[in-house]
Amino acid sequence: MCGIIGYTGTQYAKDIIIDGLSTLEYRGYDSAGIALGGDDIAITKQSGRVSELAKLIPTSFATIGIGHTRWATHGAPTSKNAHPHQSFDGNIAIVHNGIIENCEILKKEITSRGIVFKSDTDSEIIAHLLALEDQSDMVQAVENVANKIEGSSSFLAIRKNDDKIYCHKKNAALTIGIGFDGNYIASDMLALAKYTSKGIVLSDDETAILAKNSVKVYKNGVEIEKDLIDISCKPPKICPCYMQAEIDEIPTALLNTYESFYSTIKKECIDDIKKAERIAIVACGTAYHAGLYGKEVIEILANKPVEVYIGSEYDRARFISNKTFAIFISQSGETADTLAAVNRSKSLGAKTLSITNVANSSITFLSDYSLILEAGPEIAVAATKSYNSQLLMLYLLANELAGNKVKRETIEKLSQEAKTLSTHSIFTESMAKDNLFFIGKGIDELSAMEGALKFKEITYKMAEAYPSGELKHGTIALMDTNCTVIALATNEQDKQKLTVSVSEIKARHAKTIGISAVGEIGCDISLFLPKLEDKLLYPILSIIPMQLLSLSTSFHLGINPDKPRNLAKSVTVV
Numbered sequence: 001m002c003g004i005i006g007y008t009g010t011q012y013a014k015d016i017i018i019d020g021l022s023t024l025e026y027r028g029y030d031s032a033g034i035a036l037g038g039d040d041i042a043i044t045k046q047s048g049r050v051s052e053l054a055k056l057i058p059t060s061f062a063t064i065g066i067g068h069t070r071w072a073t074h075g076a077p078t079s080k081n082a083h084p085h086q087s088f089d090g091n092i093a094i095v096h097n098g099i100i101e102n103c104e105i106l107k108k109e110i111t112s113r114g115i116v117f118k119s120d121t122d123s124e125i126i127a128h129l130l131a132l133e134d135q136s137d138m139v140q141a142v143e144n145v146a147n148k149i150e151g152s153s154s155f156l157a158i159r160k161n162d163d164k165i166y167c168h169k170k171n172a173a174l175t176i177g178i179g180f181d182g183n184y185i186a187s188d189m190l191a192l193a194k195y196t197s198k199g200i201v202l203s204d205d206e207t208a209i210l211a212k213n214s215v216k217v218y219k220n221g222v223e224i225e226k227d228l229i230d231i232s233c234k235p236p237k238i239c240p241c242y243m244q245a246e247i248d249e250i251p252t253a254l255l256n257t258y259e260s261f262y263s264t265i266k267k268e269c270i271d272d273i274k275k276a277e278r279i280a281i282v283a284c285g286t287a288y289h290a291g292l293y294g295k296e297v298i299e300i301l302a303n304k305p306v307e308v309y310i311g312s313e314y315d316r317a318r319f320i321s322n323k324t325f326a327i328f329i330s331q332s333g334e335t336a337d338t339l340a341a342v343n344r345s346k347s348l349g350a351k352t353l354s355i356t357n358v359a360n361s362s363i364t365f366l367s368d369y370s371l372i373l374e375a376g377p378e379i380a381v382a383a384t385k386s387y388n389s390q391l392l393m394l395y396l397l398a399n400e401l402a403g404n405k406v407k408r409e410t411i412e413k414l415s416q417e418a419k420t421l422s423t424h425s426i427f428t429e430s431m432a433k434d435n436l437f438f439i440g441k442g443i444d445e446l447s448a449m450e451g452a453l454k455f456k457e458i459t460y461k462m463a464e465a466y467p468s469g470e471l472k473h474g475t476i477a478l479m480d481t482n483c484t485v486i487a488l489a490t491n492e493q494d495k496q497k498l499t500v501s502v503s504e505i506k507a508r509h510a511k512t513i514g515i516s517a518v519g520e521i522g523c524d525i526s527l528f529l530p531k532l533e534d535k536l537l538y539p540i541l542s543i544i545p546m547q548l549l550s551l552s553t554s555f556h557l558g559i560n561p562d563k564p565r566n567l568a569k570s571v572t573v574v
């Protein structure tokens, strides 16, 4: 979602801000902008790529600046709606990540004072409100503005003739980087990786003032002590296609996840899960599909009932209480719907565990316990290796609950098989024009759901996941020569039923491709999975050919799979 970067120090801010924005590009955006401070505030912004924006920025010796990549919510992705936004008096520039829910009321109040809005955004409100505040106490001014805003509102502001950055965090993440040559702030630690390894993670409702040589953090007007923590992370390597690279990294990610689980899992966490009457798993998108897998393995191995909720639906979840143990899965650890679910669970007394790929992300600070995937940074918008790692983490957790220690050799073999599998392609050119169906039964149905999601995300084509046995109750009406059906079969007990479904589909002249661990199920083309020690591990492998076929289809259609339209890597608005 929107990316934010700010710098004040002794270096030229322009280069640092542009570099930070380029790192944030992977999150998905449609426009970008930069404000450089000093005697005047110079704003350059436009729709399109950061590299194009960089060409438009005049030479600047400013040593303070803020930048933003925008993913449109209020108002189209145009130059006027791109951030930074300036106050009516031109003294203040702001960048914002979030959605102001009482936007219409605040806009009315501001326009009634004769102030004319220059953009269609909700964010511009912040610049005007700040300018209307008494500027002699900026902590008070920032807090007053933050208190007027309902919804999520993490923002940075700079003023004319002032070398400080004023920051407020509400929901969307903000991390301060403490450098030798100045101080930095960003919505994503990756953007700070080149400059510093020490930082402060802001919590909700905190205000920070960054000067060249100092950082102060306040809550409710009072300065507070914050821990300086290690925020080091490897800057992502430059790569022609991140999604391809990340699929190639699955074997290593699996081994890292294995190590991470056994070095981090706490006995108290396992005891708390065992004690709970109910387990709730909450996640969005791909992570939700991992949650469905979590239900299967925990119910099968640990014999505990599990409910799985989509993050945005969790506000309706019933029976959440201090007898519930809630598990949250989020690659980024910043997904607003999932964070809201953590807060709701905590307020209802539930104990919480987060499973995330980003240590020091918001979710890790909110949860009682956390497990870090250690899959390495995931830059491509469509999640791949983090999904395989999430499945493994849940498998290990379910085994731990059942009192089993999973042998390292089992995961080494899995990792080896993942490597071999990533060289096998089931892509056919007809996939780029056909309607696609992904079918399976039981645990394979959730893999089918993830296969279909991946395909939609990076090919922009319709794809549907279906329980194989349910097709004949209606959806089979769609089957014809223009359909390709990917059939998954990893469980011996379902082989017969899958074979029947495939023959029903073939009788309607659709093309069929099998991904099978149980031998022949009658498809036109089949990819046979290697033998694994435990059939519950198959979803970790069976998704790989589907990730790859989506990637190949995307290439075939001339789409950049790393930056699919309309999508953001981390969805920080509800």
Ligand code: F6R
Binding pocket: 284, 285, 286, 287, 288, 329, 330, 331, 332, 333, 334, 335, 338, 381, 382, 383, 384, 453, 454, 457, 569, 570, 571
């Ligand atoms: C799919 C995808 C999204 C995310 C979802 C949750 O490829 O990337 O569906 O899985 O937005 O994101 P996280 O896991 O960061 O909470």
